[in-house]
Amino acid sequence: MCRFKLLLVVGSVLWLAACGSSNNGSTVTAVIATCFPSPIQSSQLITCTATVTGTGVFMSTVNWTTTAGSINASGVFTAPVVTEPLSVTITATSTQNTAVTGTATIIINPVNSQPLTVDAGPQPQTFTAVNEAFTSVTVCVPNSSTCQTVDHVLVDTGSSGLRLLSSVLTIPLPQENDASGNPLDECHIFLDGYAWGPVSLADISVAGEIAASAAVQVMIPDSVSPAVPTTCSSQSIGPNQGNSVTALRANGVIGLGFFQHDCGVTCTTANGSILPVYFDCSTSPCSPTYVTLAQQVPNPVTMFSLDNNGVLMFLPSVPSGGVSTLSGTLIFGIGTQTNNALQSATVYTVPDTGANMGDITTKFNGVSYPSSFIDSGSSGIFFLDNATTGIPTCTVQNSLWYCPIPSTGNLSATNQGTNGNQGVVNFSINNANTLFNTGYSAFSTLGAPLVSAPPPGSFDWGLAFFFGRDVFTAIENMPTPGGPGPYVAY
Amino acid sequence: MNRHVNFLVRMSILLLCGLAILTSPAWAVLGDSAASVLNDQARMKGTLRSVDMKAYVMHEITVPSGSVVREYVSPAGAVFGVAWEGQFPPDLRQLLGPYYEQARQAEQQQERHGRAPISIETPGLVVQQTGHARSFHGQAYVPQLIPQGVKSSDIR
Numbered sequence: 001m002c003r004f005k006l007l008l009v010v011g012s013v014l015w016l017a018a019c020g021s022s023n024n025g026s027t028v029t030a031v032i033a034t035c036f037p038s039p040i041q042s043s044q045l046i047t048c049t050a051t052v053t054g055t056g057v058f059m060s061t062v063n064w065t066t067t068a069g070s071i072n073a074s075g076v077f078t079a080p081v082v083t084e085p086l087s088v089t090i091t092a093t094s095t096q097n098t099a100v101t102g103t104a105t106i107i108i109n110p111v112n113s114q115p116l117t118v119d120a121g122p123q124p125q126t127f128t129a130v131n132e133a134f135t136s137v138t139v140c141v142p143n144s145s146t147c148q149t150v151d152h153v154l155v156d157t158g159s160s161g162l163r164l165l166s167s168v169l170t171i172p173l174p175q176e177n178d179a180s181g182n183p184l185d186e187c188h189i190f191l192d193g194y195a196w197g198p199v200s201l202a203d204i205s206v207a208g209e210i211a212a213s214a215a216v217q218v219m220i221p222d223s224v225s226p227a228v229p230t231t232c233s234s235q236s237i238g239p240n241q242g243n244s245v246t247a248l249r250a251n252g253v254i255g256l257g258f259f260q261h262d263c264g265v266t267c268t269t270a271n272g273s274i275l276p277v278y279f280d281c282s283t284s285p286c287s288p289t290y291v292t293l294a295q296q297v298p299n300p301v302t303m304f305s306l307d308n309n310g311v312l313m314f315l316p317s318v319p320s321g322g323v324s325t326l327s328g329t330l331i332f333g334i335g336t337q338t339n340n341a342l343q344s345a346t347v348y349t350v351p352d353t354g355a356n357m358g359d360i361t362t363k364f365n366g367v368s369y370p371s372s373f374i375d376s377g378s379s380g381i382f383f384l385d386n387a388t389t390g391i392p393t394c395t396v397q398n399s400l401w402y403c404p405i406p407s408t409g410n411l412s413a414t415n416q417g418t419n420g421n422q423g424v425v426n427f428s429i430n431n432a433n434t435l436f437n438t439g440y441s442a443f444s445t446l447g448a449p450l451v452s453a454p455p456p457g458s459f460d461w462g463l464a465f466f467f468g469r470d471v472f473t474a475i476e477n478m479p480t481p482g483g484p485g486p487y488v489a490y
Numbered sequence: 491m492n493r494h495v496n497f498l499v500r501m502s503i504l505l506l507c508g509l510a511i512l513t514s515p516a517w518a519v520l521g522d523s524a525a526s527v528l529n530d531q532a533r534m535k536g537t538l539r540s541v542d543m544k545a546y547v548m549h550e551i552t553v554p555s556g557s558v559v560r561e562y563v564s565p566a567g568a569v570f571g572v573a574w575e576g577q578f579p580p581d582l583r584q585l586l587g588p589y590y591e592q593a594r595q596a597e598q599q600q601e602r603h604g605r606a607p608i609s610i611e612t613p614g615l616v617v618q619q620t621g622h623a624r625s626f627h628g629q630a631y632v633p634q635l636i637p638q639g640v641k642s643s644d645i646r
Binding site: 236238249262378397 | 579580584590593594596600605611619620625626627
């Protein structure tokens with residue numbers, strides 16, 4: 001996955017032959033300092049070398065100095081911790097003649113990767129999470145050292161913005177105000193429920209990246225004021241997922257999807273009609289209000305200094321019977337550092353307007369389903385129905401799943417982007433009941449039908465699809481080596 | 491003859507819709523009368539397009555956010571199905587009426603295994619919603635109200 005592009009940095013050389021001091025007739029004429037590779041990341045160690053030239057029997061030793069980080073007598077450089085790219089100058093000074101120096105420049109980039117975990121979730125004694133990719137997120141009261149690291153935050157490429165349960169937050173994040181100076185609250189609709197609560201401000205840290213003073217939704221339960229507006233809960237059949245960790249099945253959700261903001265221009269005055277998304281709660285009950293783009297909950301990635309055009313999720317492949325836990329990597333940026341190059345991934349662009357925003361077309365058995373999508377926040381592969389696929393179903397605790405005996409064997413679908421790029425997806429479905437009975441948390445073969453699918457019908461390629469693939473999610477209007485987002489690539 | 495009667499029924503429904511816009515009838519929804527379509531249009535501040543499909547009439551309401559709601563009315567004048575798509579789901583409590591609570595209760599009885607689309611199939615009600623932020627697609631219908639010769643897959 002990683003392609004290291006070694007960049008040789010050869011420093012400038014100071015020629016001082018004319019005035020070089022002599023030592024027993026010897027003269028140091030030049031020092032060339034070399035450090036590679038560059039760029040490197042925060043805290044990374046690299047060894048710099050110095051080539052000293054001169055006349056006679058000169059001393060080839062140098063003293064090392066650096067403008068940031070540290071470097072020892074052997075030339076081993078330890079990069080400083082940065083949250084935005086930093087250019088560091090390293091100087092090798094001849095010990096024989098301190099007027100003769102050589103310099104090298106190294107670019108230090110923020111650390112852009114951190115672990116992803118698929119495990120039983122934040123409360124394994126209460127429920128076993130299934131196909132949820134978790135990571136840790138640190139939030140701080142803006143411009144302060146009052147911080148908290150929240151574990152088991154769901155990584156969701158199907159939404160944009162960080163949302164944390166009020167019940168797990170222990171630090172007081174200040175609430176954001178609207179244009180009138182009134183505190184803002186928000187209603188966010190998930191696939192299977194909704195979230196309600198204040199829009200607060202936090203410095204968000206993930207990996208070595210920082211989104212400073214970013215809007216974050218704090219999800220509150222029904223029991224906490226302000227009360228959920230009816231126009232919020234009415235947009236969903238599902239529950240208030242802010243009610244508990246069990247309801248959310250995570251401590252929070254970090255939306256790293258296609259869009260820069262969670263609502264976009266539709267929630268601004270440009271729409272001409274106020275939607276029940278952002279609310280002014282200065283009077284009771286709360287009333288919907290317009291917000292600017294800047295006031296909306298952003299995809300935090302867009303606020304990073306360098307790696308701000310998308311994300312790469314890497315999760316290893318999973319055998320057909322599942323595994324109990326899985327470790328992977330979440331990498332920020334696309335083509336911004338050596339560890340996130342697109343390489344041979346196929347780019348599938350998605351619409352950023354219309355009724356199928358963020359969707360791809362999946363073709364199955366000769367039929368196209370244009371409302372299909374790839375979403376790390378969905379657990380399994382949700383597609384079509386028994387009548388279309390012929391795959392037997394079963395009911396597990398009142399929910400319908402695909403339950404072939406023992407497995408479907410290989411199934412084949414073709415995904416297509418609006419750019420015309422196509423790619424075949426081979427997958428198989430196992431008996432959901434059998435999979436759940438293992439007690440495991442990661443299944444590549446978990447699938448369920450959508451009732452009455454044909455037509456309309458669709459494929460929701462959930463986390464099961466991500467196993468064994470490098471999946472890039474590019475953000476709208478952000479340049480990448482694969483063209484501007486939004487797109488998904490794998 | 492039968493065809494002629496059906497035509498009259500359809501015309502009556504359209505006329506009823508026309509009258510409804512002048513009066514202020516009660517809010518009505520899935521399973522309710524055709525007049526409810528106009529209420530939906532008014533509540534959603536949307537634009538209405540109606541298409542006579544012979545076996546039923548499809549009323550399509552486009553709301554300011556760009557989302558679309560389609561309501562399917564039988565020759566008997568009942569809204570037998572609704573479908574929606576767009577950046578946000580519509581007000582499902584209004585759109586599904588008494589079936590909203592039924593759907594909520596059915597959803598609550600489902601044990602969740604990870605995060606999934608909504609999929610409810612009971613003898614008297616079918617509801618599904620899939621999608622992600624900025625693209626929701628859903629439908630709901632009452633199987634018993636679907637007119638003869640109409641397939642549930644027509645509700646789209």
